[in-house]
Amino acid sequence: MLLSSFLFYQVRSIYYTKVKGDQTFPKEEKLKSRKLIGQIFSEGSVVKAYPIRIQFIFHDIEDFPPCQVGVSVPKRIFKKAVDRNRIKRQIKEAYRLNKSQFVDTLIRKQKKLAMMIIFSSKDKLDYSKIEELMISVLDKIRI
Secondary structure (H helix, E strand, O other), X not given: OHHHHHHHHHHHHHHHHHHOOOOOOOHHHEOOOHHHHHHHXXXXXXXXXXXXXXXXXXXXXXXXXXXXXXXXXXXXXXXXHHHHHHHHHHHHHHHHHHOHHHHHHHHHOOOEEEEEEEEOOOOOOOHHHHHHHXXXXXXXXXX
16 A cells, blocks of 8 residues: 555656646755755855846755755835745746746756845836746846
């Protein structure tokens, strides 16, 4: 029973990757490691498309997905948690819908990337503008 359920999930993940274009943002792709986050901010590279800034680092840690992402909206700019959470949701959605080509390139070149996406504007942007900026900043990352 355990083996059959494992095979089902493995086949299911292949199905989602092939058919749906991998437009998911599973738990494994969320950046949680404090050690890796610290390395990103101390040693990482930066690409910008104002107001979105991505700090990233390439690593060789086993058992990690090709790309892990964390999102940050500073509390000093947006005081209310409602505003911060809304912007974080919009950024995650823009990343989720536009990550497939980016992640495929990482897999082909056998590289692993951890990145933090930081929003640094005092203005609340609409989703279409955030998605446009996300596409341009992901294109700036040299793999």
